[in-house]
Amino acid sequence: MTDRRYELLRHLHGHPAPSIRALARDLGRDFKRVHADVVALEAIGLIERDEGMLRADYNEIRAAILIAA
Secondary structure, eight states, X not given: OOHHHHHHHHHHHHSOBSOHHHHXXXXXXXXXXXXXXHHHHHHTTSSEEETTEEEOOOSOOOOXXXXXX
């Protein structure tokens, strides 16, 4: 999780976006970079598309990383 992706998720939590272009504009970031971040975060289930809106409708993310098998 990069700082930029964390910022993106925090923004979406309070401000769902109608498109990646609108999200990039709101964040003041390059469309291509925001697109890559959205694709990556969607792939792991941290961003959802609901009725055409990009959303992050949760209050907390918990992660566990197993080091040894």
